[in-house]
Amino acid sequence: MELLYMILISSVLTCVSLYYVFNNIHVAGGMKNVKLDRHPLPPGSTGWPIIGETLEYLSTAKKGVPENFVLDRINKYLSSAGNSCKVFKTSLLLQDMAVLCTAGGNKFLFSNEEKLVKSWWPAYLDKLIVGNSEKTLNITEESNRFRMILAPYLKPAGLQKYIGTMDSVTKKYLVTYCDHKDQVKVHQHAKKYAFTLACKLMLDTEDPQLLGKLQRLLKDLSSGFTALPIDLPGTTFNRAIRGSRQLREEIEKIVVERRIKLSTASANSMVDEDGDHGDMLSSLLMEETYSDGKQITESEIADKLYGVIVAGHDSLSSALTTIMMYLAELPQVYDAVLKGN
Structure with a gap:
């Protein structure tokens, strides 16, 4: 299907290029005496x-x-x-x-x-990663506002609470997928592990069927980042747009279900001895408002969690793969790490 589109594009480009060349010749001929002030x-x-x-x-x-x-x-x-x-x-x-x-x-x-530059998304990326609740907002202001909410989770004290969860998820993953195997394709497993860990920490979900569905949608979405931005049925980009929409919808379903669960459960039953709700989603739902007093909606929470999961997926899996590669290539470093040095 994409080959057909590429042939059509080539034909269109030929016509456009000819028009572009002849139009520039015509314009240049009529502007010989016009001085353009260009940086x-x-x-x-x-x-x-x-x-x-x-x-x-x-x-x-x-x-x-x-x-x-x-x-x-x-x-x-x-x-x-x-x-x-x-x-x-x-x-x-x-x-x-x-x-x-x-x-x-x-x-x-x-x-x-x-000051001199401003954050923005290219138009084609708007379709992939910008949520409905964010399309009318200033990117920088919205990022700063959400960063203030995330700050407690990213401080050493906040991260320390998640070490036990990270350790248990890691051990469980290694036993399930990597034990008793002569060879392991690191990058493939790094992606799956990073996504499994993110869903546990942020959404408190370990359901294999749900995780599999969400990861398939994320894979469709990720393929659109390096595809030609042609939004036609059958193209990689069109599949990425649908994957993005469905992934956001699934996350919003989880948000709605969690709010119902929080509203029906007793306040003390959802909080640990340190006053923590265990996962980012529950904590965000309990925040209720931003620092400026604006109410946090379920759609906004879903969009933010979606953004964090998508943004961190490839970067974390790539970092893990690179670390594993260097540990394999440098046995002296591997031994030192194993000893805790």
């Missing part, structure tokens, strides 16, 4: 009309080396950037953009939020 842009190319350099990026991503897309352009534009390419322009997934290549560039972005 200098970094070196680079925006590639083909509409799709830009998306196909080249996706090609490296599917080979598992997306960094090559950046490295190739750093080397390509070294001379024009004075032997030090710190930024280049490109066009990916329907968006013209500048890519910052250094730690200094990252520092510049993160230290100038809401």
Whole structure:
């Protein structure tokens, strides 16, 4: 199905490119005496009309080396950037953009939020990760507001409460899926383990059938991050959109069921000796309002938990896989870790 769409896209691009070329020739001919006041842009190319350099990026991503897309352009534009390419322009997934290549560039972005730069999502990502309750909100303000709610859970004292749960989930997972096996595909299991742990800590659910359903939906969603943003039946991106919607709906069902459970149970039965509710969902439901007094709705809680689970899934599983790889390659480090050094 996607091959058919690619053929159609190629045909459309040919027509658009011809129009683009002839239109530019016409415009350039009629604007010889017009002086445009433009700021200098970094070196680079925006590639083909509409799709830009998306196909080249996706090609490296599917080979598992997306960094090559950046490295190739750093080397390509070294001379024009004075032997030090710190930024280049490109066009990916329907968006013209500048890519910052250094730690200094990252520092510049993160230290100038809401000053020189502003957080935003490309239009195609809105369909995948932005919830209904968030579409009319300022991304930065909403992130800061929710960060204040999450802060107690991310402090050392808050994290310490979850160590026992993390330990039991880890041991149970290893016994169930990894014991008595000569070989284990780490990345595949790291993804499943990270998702299992996240659902236990945030949603307090270990139901194998529910976890399997949620993980299948998350897999469909994740495939859309590196797919062409073509929202037509049968495409990877369309399947990702449906997976995103269904995953959010399933999480919201859990939120509604938990609120009913909390409202019918006695207050003391849902709280441990430290005044903790055990999982993030129950604690969020007991918060009731943000620090500014605005009520926290079930839909907002579902959207936030959805965002945390999706954002942390690939990053955690990739980190675990990398750690396991280095421990396997460096036996002296493995021995030191095993001894607790």
